[in-house]
Amino acid sequence: MSEQVSDTLTRDLSxxxxxxxxGQPVVDCDIHPVYRSPxxxxxxxxxxxxxxxxxxxxxxxxxxxxxxxxxxxxxGMRRDSYPPTGGPPASDLPFLQExxxxxxxxxxxxxxxxxxxxxxxxxxxxxxxxxxxxxxxLDRWIEPDARLRGSLAIAQEDAEAALxxxxxxxxxxxxxxxxxxxxxxxxxxxxxxxxxxxxxEALGLPIxxxxxxxxxRSNTGTGWTSFYIEEHFAFSHGAQAALASMIFGGVxxxxxxLKLILVEGGFGWLPPTVWRMEREFDRYRxxxxxxxxxxxxxxRDHLWLTxxxxxxxxxxxxxxxxxxxxxxxxxxxxxxxxxxxxxxxxYAFRVPLTPxxxxxxxxxxxxxxxxxx
Amino acid sequence: MTTDxxxxxxxxxxxRDVRIDCDIHPRLPRLxxxxxxxxxxxxEMFDYRNIDRQELMTYPVSTLPYRPEDPSVQADxxxxxxxxxxxxxxxxxxxxxxSGAHAAYDPYLAAAMCEATNRWLAAEWLExxxxxxxxxxxxxxxxxxxxxxxxxxxxxxxxxxxxxxxxxEKPLGRREYWPIYRAAADHGxxxxxxxxxxxxxxxxxxxxxATRIEETVLQNQTFASQVASLVAEGVFNEVPSLRVxxxxxxxxxxxxxxxxxxKDWKGARIEVPWLDRPPIEYMTRHLRLTTQPFDGxxxxxxxxxxxxxxxxxxxxxxxxxxxxxxAERGLPRGLPEAMHKAVWxxxxxxxxxxxxxxxx
Amino acid sequence: xxxxxxxxxxxIPVGTSKxxxxxxxxxxIFNVGGRLSAIANRCPHEGAQLCLGRVTGEVRADRPGxxxxxxxxxxxxxxxxxxxxxxxxxxxxxxxxxxxxxxxDVAVKPGAELVEGPYTIETYDVQVRDxxxxxxx
Numbered sequence: 001m002s003e004q005v006s007d008t009l010t011r012d013l014s015x016x017x018x019x020x021x022x023g024q025p026v027v028d029c030d031i032h033p034v035y036r037s038p039x040x041x042x043x044x045x046x047x048x049x050x051x052x053x054x055x056x057x058x059x060x061x062x063x064x065x066x067x068x069x070x071x072x073x074x075x076g077m078r079r080d081s082y083p084p085t086g087g088p089p090a091s092d093l094p095f096l097q098e099x100x101x102x103x104x105x106x107x108x109x110x111x112x113x114x115x116x117x118x119x120x121x122x123x124x125x126x127x128x129x130x131x132x133x134x135x136x137x138l139d140r141w142i143e144p145d146a147r148l149r150g151s152l153a154i155a156q157e158d159a160e161a162a163l164x165x166x167x168x169x170x171x172x173x174x175x176x177x178x179x180x181x182x183x184x185x186x187x188x189x190x191x192x193x194x195x196x197x198x199x200x201e202a203l204g205l206p207i208x209x210x211x212x213x214x215x216x217r218s219n220t221g222t223g224w225t226s227f228y229i230e231e232h233f234a235f236s237h238g239a240q241a242a243l244a245s246m247i248f249g250g251v252x253x254x255x256x257x258l259k260l261i262l263v264e265g266g267f268g269w270l271p272p273t274v275w276r277m278e279r280e281f282d283r284y285r286x287x288x289x290x291x292x293x294x295x296x297x298x299x300r301d302h303l304w305l306t307x308x309x310x311x312x313x314x315x316x317x318x319x320x321x322x323x324x325x326x327x328x329x330x331x332x333x334x335x336x337x338x339x340x341x342x343x344x345x346x347y348a349f350r351v352p353l354t355p356x357x358x359x360x361x362x363x364x365x366x367x368x369x370x371x372x373x
Numbered sequence: 374m375t376t377d378x379x380x381x382x383x384x385x386x387x388x389r390d391v392r393i394d395c396d397i398h399p400r401l402p403r404l405x406x407x408x409x410x411x412x413x414x415x416x417e418m419f420d421y422r423n424i425d426r427q428e429l430m431t432y433p434v435s436t437l438p439y440r441p442e443d444p445s446v447q448a449d450x451x452x453x454x455x456x457x458x459x460x461x462x463x464x465x466x467x468x469x470x471x472s473g474a475h476a477a478y479d480p481y482l483a484a485a486m487c488e489a490t491n492r493w494l495a496a497e498w499l500e501x502x503x504x505x506x507x508x509x510x511x512x513x514x515x516x517x518x519x520x521x522x523x524x525x526x527x528x529x530x531x532x533x534x535x536x537x538x539x540x541x542e543k544p545l546g547r548r549e550y551w552p553i554y555r556a557a558a559d560h561g562x563x564x565x566x567x568x569x570x571x572x573x574x575x576x577x578x579x580x581x582x583a584t585r586i587e588e589t590v591l592q593n594q595t596f597a598s599q600v601a602s603l604v605a606e607g608v609f610n611e612v613p614s615l616r617v618x619x620x621x622x623x624x625x626x627x628x629x630x631x632x633x634x635x636k637d638w639k640g641a642r643i644e645v646p647w648l649d650r651p652p653i654e655y656m657t658r659h660l661r662l663t664t665q666p667f668d669g670x671x672x673x674x675x676x677x678x679x680x681x682x683x684x685x686x687x688x689x690x691x692x693x694x695x696x697x698x699x700a701e702r703g704l705p706r707g708l709p710e711a712m713h714k715a716v717w718x719x720x721x722x723x724x725x726x727x728x729x730x731x732x733x
Numbered sequence: 734x735x736x737x738x739x740x741x742x743x744x745i746p747v748g749t750s751k752x753x754x755x756x757x758x759x760x761x762i763f764n765v766g767g768r769l770s771a772i773a774n775r776c777p778h779e780g781a782q783l784c785l786g787r788v789t790g791e792v793r794a795d796r797p798g799x800x801x802x803x804x805x806x807x808x809x810x811x812x813x814x815x816x817x818x819x820x821x822x823x824x825x826x827x828x829x830x831x832x833x834x835x836x837x838d839v840a841v842k843p844g845a846e847l848v849e850g851p852y853t854i855e856t857y858d859v860q861v862r863d864x865x866x867x868x869x870x
Contacts, residue, residue, distance in 0.1 A: 011749070011750075011784075011785065012752070013785065015782065016781070016782055016785060016812075018775075018780040073640050073641050073643075073644075073815045074787075074810075074812075074815060078781075078812055078813050079785060079786060079787060079812035079813075080781070080782065080785040080812045080813075182578070182579065183578045183579055184579045184580075185579070185580065186579065186580050187577065187579045187580060187581075187582055187583065187587070188579060189583070190583070215578055215579070216580075217574070217575045217577070217578050217579060217580050218574045218575070218578075219578055219598075220544060220574070220594070220595060220598035220599075220602075221539070221540045221570065221574055221575065221576040221577065221591075221594060221595035221598065222539070222540050222541045222542070222543065222544050222545070222570075222573075222574060222595055222598060222599060222602075223541070223542060223543045223544055223573065223574050224543075224544075225544055225598065225601070225602060225605075226544070226546070226547070226602070226605065226606060227605045227606075227644055227645055228641060228644055229601075229605050229634065229637055229638065229641040229642075229644055229645055230544075230598065230601045230602060230605050232637055232641070233597070233601065233630065233633040233634050233637060234578075234594070234597065234598060234601070236633075237577070237578055237591075237594040237597075237598075238577075238578040238579065240591060240594060241577035241578055241579050241582070241587075241591055241594070242579065244582075244586075244587045244590050244591055245577075245579070245582065245583070245587060248583075248584050248586055248587050249583060249584075266633065268629040268632065268633065269626070269629050271625070271670075272593070272623075272625035272626040272629060272668065272669075272679075273590070273593075273626075275625055275668055275669055275670045276590045276593060276623060276625070276626070276668045277586075277590050278670075278671070279666060279667075279668055280586050280589050280590050281586065282700070283437075283438040283586075283589075283666075283698065283699070284437070284438065284584075284585055284586035284589070286437070287437075287584055287585055287586055288584065288586065309633075309636070311629070311632055311633070311636075312632060312635075312636045313628070313632045313682075314632070314653075314684075318628075318632075318682060321678055325670075325675070340640070340813060340814065340815065341637075341813075341814060342779070342813050342814075343779065344779045344780055346780065347778070347779040347780055348779065548797075606797060607796070607797035610796065610797065611796070611797065638827070639814065639815070639816050639825075639827040639828075640810075640811070640814045640815025640816055641815065642792075642826075642827070643792040643815070645794075645797075646792045646793050646794040646800055647794040647795070647796060647797045647799075649793075651827065
């Protein structure tokens with residue numbers, strides 16, 4: 001994650017986020033806090049790993065150190081989200097409260113740190129970064145603001161290390177989900193990840209998969225794209241692949257209470273993906289004689305989606321259709337603050353919704369799936 | 374079922390809809406098929422090095438659901454006519470060969486295999502049934518040779534398009550492929566993209582998948598990425614007459630891509646400012662999709678809504694994917710009656726500049 | 734339509750913008766190289782403040798790889814999703830006919846002229862020696 005500030009503002013930022021008008025309490029399922037600086041991150045690592053990071057950095061599959069390979073629009077940030085006190089967007093709790101939690105009437109905000117633990121290739125370092133990220137979420141965000149909840153970072157490619165971290169936090173309900181990148185080294189249904197799913201199911205914690213900007217594999221089945229505009233829409237591809245692999249790999253048969261939340265891929269892709277799975281299931285049924293149920297049934301019982309970036313079809317009825325086909329009880333509102341493609345709860349859904357539907361979308365579904373009450 | 378084509382008797386020209394089947398699969402040619410159509414050196418190499426079986430791992434036609442119960446239906450032109458062209462009253466059918474030629478690492482071998490396969494198609498299929506047309510294999514591994522093959526075939530109007538496999542070495546919009554598109558457009562060839570791949574890259578962002586069903590279900594991702602690449606790189610700005618036909622791609626995922634990319638374009642267009650219109654407009658103008666397999670919902674009412682998400686009725690063209698196994702081979706359920714004539718054949722006639730019907 | 738004195742000119746130095754409120758309208762005033770323009774402050778998409786956006790030119794390309802910037806300083810990019818608006822006309826780049834924000838006439842007038850009226854002076858104690866920004870709303 002880049003700490004560079006390329007486009008800062010020093011002007012009056014009051015009211016930069018319009019106050020939500022409805023009074024509807026919101027659960028924002030995708031907020032991205034970041035460390036203030038590399039030193040800030042290092043301070044949450046044990047000395048052994050602090051030295052390692054200082055001297056050898058964090059090795060990942062990305063072509064660049066400390067920068068994203070596809071340069072983003074406005075450095076990937078809302079231009080008005082740089083804290084007046086300095087540091088990168090969403091590194092300062094009082095400013096996050098002022099710009100996000102308060103004006104949008106956010107009852108609970110789910111932190112989604114894009115932790116290096118997901119992508120660090122060195123397994124020992126990945127584990128240390130996960131532990132550090134989790135300590136930091138509690139220390140800097142969740143303890144000072146009771147509205148915030150954490151996502152448990154783990155070294156997802158190292159199941160033993162992941163289980164150690166999960167056990168370390170067992171019983172701490174301030175962590176409401178286990179966070180992994182959908183761009184796993186192998187498809188998400190592979191057996192190497194099953195210990196993580198087993199632990200998640202046993203603890204009643206959903207697995208959250210947040211779209212990732214890079215991974216070890218090329219971002220398309222035909223090689224690397226040239227442009228960010230090609231990379232960005234394809235965030236949903238990682239989610240689709242994870243979902244298909246978990247369904248057809250039998251994960252939900254083995255872990256029937258497992259909950260999966262796919263974050264920041266939008267949701268318009270889901271109905272076509274399910275229709276494709278259903279069609280092909282009829283053609284390929286004998287390839288998977290042990291699968292107990294149809295693909296659509298697993299989706300219906302195990303899957304939730306966060307909404308940002310919201311779909312913007314030419315006709316609003318097309319957005320209503322998508323919501324109907326998915327089922328409004330499976331959608332979780334998210335802003336993606338402080339990123340450039342932020343969604344505002346008043347403006348993201350320009351479709352007729354009853355107050356009950358709006359309450360589900362903005363709040364109730366998340367309260368239920370995260371057991372926030 | 375909306376359309377049971379088997380009940381519809383073929384009639385005289387003008388009394389029924391023209392039917393153009395955009396996706397028919399002959400058997401794969403083997404060593405003895407290609408040797409007679411290869412230059413001396415390559416004939417020797419094909420034989421000496423046993424360059425024979427050319428079945429793509431990503432399009433394994435010896436397995437289900439590709440393998441026909443009766444191999445004779447795709448063994449030769451007569452078998453195909455009896456099993457499919459005659460009973461379905463096909464006026465013109467386009468043959469697609471998904472071959473190892475697409476995946477060869479040796480750029481010269483790739484060119485030789487493409488040429489030999491095209492010569493085999495002409496001699497053994499196109500010569501034997503006037504209803505048949507074909508997609509020309511061209512080596513994307515070797516753009517110069519691809520252009521030469523397009524020029525060689527320019528006079529043979531039975532080749533109506535060039536064929537790219539879905540999973541290539543690089544996204545299809547890349548500049549190194551532009552000479553291929555310019556040559557194709559100059560001679561009126563469309564560009565077809567068909568499942569199958571070179572296995573240069575894993576099919577997903579998380580690597581190689583464990584099951585065939587995942588590979589098939591997730592093909593829409595690579596289709597979306599190829600479409601996005603062609604648009605974003607400016608292929609349609611550079612080659613404004615190019616038509617791109619997505620075959621066996623399904624349909625239901627495309628509106629989502631159009632919406633998502635057009636939304637992003639409003640802010641991200643500064644990265645690709647040659648796109649002076651939203652991507653949905655380029656896609657609507659330049660893309661065509663074939664119908665089989667239709668990947669919409671089983672519910673006909675919802676299917677109709679999905680089909681209605683396509684911005685233009687010209688975009689859909691009928692294909693049977695014969696002889697691969699499907700529950701049906703006609704038009705997708707939910708397709709409005711008013712679109713049937715266009716989808717059976719008129720849209721293909723409008724799309725394929727090189728396709729002329731003399732037998733109707 | 735009436736003219737409103739909204740601030741002193743020196744409150745919007747060259748290269749900055751200012752948010753003002755006139756008759757409950759939220760308006761962004763930009764000073765690009767000494768030239769003032771004023772548009773509605775709220776992006777019609779999701780409500781971001783355009784006065785917090787980056788002022789820029791129009792990015793164009795006749796062919797892939799031939800990117801350039803024209804009309805330097807005539808557009809603002811929304812601080813959230815980057816939609817571009819023409820500072821003079823309020824029209825968006827992406828959909829100029831249907832997606833636009835209201836543009837306002839803005840002028841600089843000397844205080845000596847303003848104290849004579851008939852301007853609506855809201856919160857300002859107009860001084861003869863200063864220049865003022867006057868919006869027509």
